[in-house]
Amino acid sequence: MMNKTIKFYLLTSALLLFSPNVLADSQPFIPAGGISASNVYQPDGRKMITSANQFPYNTIVYIVTVGGNGTVYYSSGVIIAPNTVLTADHVIYNRPNGGYIKSATVYQANANGTYNSNTAATVTGKVANPDWLAKDSLITNGYPSNNADDLGILNLSKNIGLSTGWMGMTSTLSTNQTISLVGFPGDHAGQMWGMSGNISQISNPLFNYSNISEFPGQSGSPIFNTSNNIVGINVADANYPNNTNPTHYVPSSLASQYPNYGVQLTASNINWIQNNVPALKSTALYRVYNPNNGEHLYTKSLYETTTLSKTGWNYEGVNSQQPATGNAVYRLYNPNSGEHFYKTSSFERDSLVKAGWRFEQIAFYSDTAKHTPIYRLFNPNAKGKQISHFYTSSCAERDSLVKIGWRYEQISWYGL
Numbered sequence: 126m127m128n129k130t131i132k133f134y135l136l137t138s139a140l141l142l143f144s145p146n147v148l149a150d151s152q153p154f155i156p157a158g159g160i161s162a163s164n165v166y167q168p169d170g171r172k173m174i175t176s177a178n179q180f181p182y183n184t185i186v187y188i189v190t191v192g193g194n195g196t197v198y199y200s201s202g203v204i205i206a207p208n209t210v211l212t213a214d215h216v217i218y219n220r221p222n223g224g225y226i227k228s229a230t231v232y233q234a235n236a237n238g239t240y241n242s243n244t245a246a247t248v249t250g251k252v253a254n255p256d257w258l259a260k261d262s263l264i265t266n267g268y269p270s271n272n273a274d275d276l277g278i279l280n281l282s283k284n285i286g287l288s289t290g291w292m293g294m295t296s297t298l299s300t301n302q303t304i305s306l307v308g309f310p311g312d313h314a315g316q317m318w319g320m321s322g323n324i325s326q327i328s329n330p331l332f333n334y335s336n337i338s339e340f341p342g343q344s345g346s347p348i349f350n351t352s353n354n355i356v357g358i359n360v361a362d363a364n365y366p367n368n369t370n371p372t373h374y375v376p377s378s379l380a381s382q383y384p385n386y387g388v389q390l391t392a393s394n395i396n397w398i399q400n401n402v403p404a405l406k407s408t409a410l411y412r413v414y415n416p417n418n419g420e421h422l423y424t425k426s427l428y429e430t431t432t433l434s435k436t437g438w439n440y441e442g443v444n445s446q447q448p449a450t451g452n453a454v455y456r457l458y459n460p461n462s463g464e465h466f467y468k469t470s471s472f473e474r475d476s477l478v479k480a481g482w483r484f485e486q487i488a489f490y491s492d493t494a495k496h497t498p499i500y501r502l503f504n505p506n507a508k509g510k511q512i513s514h515f516y517t518s519s520c521a522e523r524d525s526l527v528k529i530g531w532r533y534e535q536i537s538w539y540g541l
Contacts, residue, residue, distance in 0.1 A: 164362045165312075165338040166380045174307060174317040177234035181353045183289045185317060186210055187232040187240040187309045188279070188345065193223025201308030202231065203347035203355065204291045206404040207284040207440055208246075212345030213360045213388075214257035214277035226251070231281055233289070238317040240309065250280035252401045274330050275360045275388045277345075278401055287434040292347070295354040296392045298332060300324050306337050306359055306387075308346025325384055330391055332357060333384035348387045357387035403443040408541060410489055412444035418463055420512040423456075425489050445499055445518045445540030451490035454538050457482045464512045469538055491538035501537040502526050 165171070174182050184204040192198055202212035210231055218225050229248035232240045256274040300323075307319030322337035339346070339359060346359040362385040375383050388394075399405045404427075411430040413422050415438050423444055424430060434440045447454075455474045457466045459482050466482070468474050469491055478484050499516050500523045507513035516537055517523055527533050 164375045164380075164383050164385050165340060166336065167374050167377050169338060169374070170336075171310070171318045171320045171338050173313065174234075174238045174319055176236065177238045177317050178236040180290055181292050181349065182307060182317065182319075183233065184286075184291050185234070185307050185347060187234065187315065187317075188212060188216060188229060189232070190216060190226040190229040192219070192226055195227070196222065198222070198226075199309065199311060199314075199342045200344040201342065201346040201359075202279065203345075203358075204286045204289055205294070205355075205398070206291065206402050207286040207442075208281040209286065209402050209404065210279040210281065211347070211355070211358065211398065212277050212279060213358055214254045214273075214275045215261070215360070216345050217251045217277035217279070218253045218258060218261065220261050225253075229279060231279065231285075233285060234317050240315045240317075244285070246281040246283040246285055248279045249282050252278040252280075254397065273388075274394055274397070276358055276390075276394060276398070278398065284434070284440045287431050287440055290431070292349055293352075293354040294390050294395050294398070295350070295352075295356060296390055296395055298324065298327060298356050298389055300327060302356075303351055304334065304337070304348050304356060305350075306334070306339060306343070306346055306348050306385075308339070308343035308359065310340035311342035312340050314342075325381065327389070330389045330394065331361075331386050332389050333363075333386045335380040335382075335384035337385060339385050355390060357389045359385070360388050361386040403446070406443075406446060408446040408448060409443045410445045410447045410540070412441045413438040414441050415512075418512055419507075420464060421515055422465055423467065423488065423516060444516070445497060447489040447540055448492050449490065451493045452538070453487045454489050454491050456485045456488035458485055459483075462512070464514065466514065467516065467537055492541050493539075495539045497540035498536040499538050499540055501534045502531045503534050504531050506530060 176182060186202050186204060188200045188202050190198045190200065200212060200216045202210040205211045231246045231248060232242065233244040235241045254274045254276050260273040302324045303321060304324060305319055305321040307317060309315065310318050320337050322334050325333050325335045343359050347355050348357040348359055349355045363383045403409055409425065411424055413430055413433050422433065425447065430440060452469050455468050457468065457474060457477050459466065466477065467488060474484060497518050499518050502515045502523060504513045515526065518540055523533060
């Protein structure tokens with residue numbers, strides 16, 4: 126069996142990182158090759174994205190990281206939740222580059238495709254896939270010698286996803302399927318470029334494409350289908366032995382032998398992502414804040430959350446996780462004060478309706494197993510149309526409010 130070689134591609138401030146490594150023979154569709162940078166097939170069919178402020182391109186971001194070795198790297202990613210970006214895991218952790226990154230900043234693009242330096246969002250947290258960590262820790266250079274789930278998650282200081290939205294994710298993938306790959310290649314520094322083509326071969330969790338070009342800096346670029354659902358993340362390529370800097374060109378006649386690679390969003394990978402991004406769980410209960418009257422609204426509707434955020438409300442994250450069934454929690458609205466109230470008692474619901482409150486809907490369900498109590502507090506100093514009630518699952522938040530004069534009333538409902 127011939128040796129099979131691929132490598133990943135981050136763009137550094139000083140050089141292109143590219144290192145060969147022999148893949149396991151269990152991946153026979155990966156061809157032999159030597160050291161190279163990345164595969165741009167002739168003629169170069171990539172195009173600059175000049176509508177980068179429109180969906181889905183507005184969800185694709187430019188990532189600048191400082192590696193564990195102190196070197197600055199450039200890569201790509203895609204927004205998948207209000208303050209979350211999905212990228213390649215080797216953007217977050219790469220042993221040859223010093224392990225975990227020291228810091229990272231994410232930028233959105235201008236309409237013309239250039240990155241906008243005024244949109245900087247600091248990375249406040251990172252989640253590395255344990256499969257990648259285990260396999261990457263076994264090497265000293267290059268890409269792991271067996272397939273890895275090269276997927277990583279970045280948490281941001283800003284809820285930029287509420288203004289852009291985000292693409293869905295799907296595990297459905299087939300050969301010859303039309304896909305697009307868009308990111309920030311290093312040969313067009315700080316600019317969004319992309320190309321469409323077809324899937325050539327699939328071997329879980331990797332798949333390849335030999336008619337879509339890419340370049341260092343596109344590690345973490347989303348690969349999405351014609352329905353704008355993400356099917357994978359761009360991570361590596363097969364080394365073309367005659368490639369030389371700075372062209373990185375592969376003759377079209379040899380493209381099928383030297384494809385580029387993505388890691389598939391398999392069902393297990395999507396499950397891993399959702400488990401590490403609370404806002405993507407179907408059980409998420411979102412909390413938004415109205416700075417004009419002090420109200421916190423609790424809703425399972427992402428549409429309601431994003432709509433309110435566009436009208437001046439502040440998204441504060443996931444308040445709790447609520448079951449799909451259980452004891453109904455009713456949402457009522459006081460037209461005089463503008464306050465929403467949440468009750469599990471149908472008797473109290475009906476009493477409030479008789480007093481002039483409006484019953485809006487069953488907002489969500491309380492956990493019958495009573496795993497996580499949600500506490501209700503009352504502000505006795507609220508006047509006029511100031512909101513008087515607040516709900517939280519945090520004991521620390523509850524106790525802090527009590528210390529400044531709020532009254533703890535009761536457990537209102539239970540989360541998972």
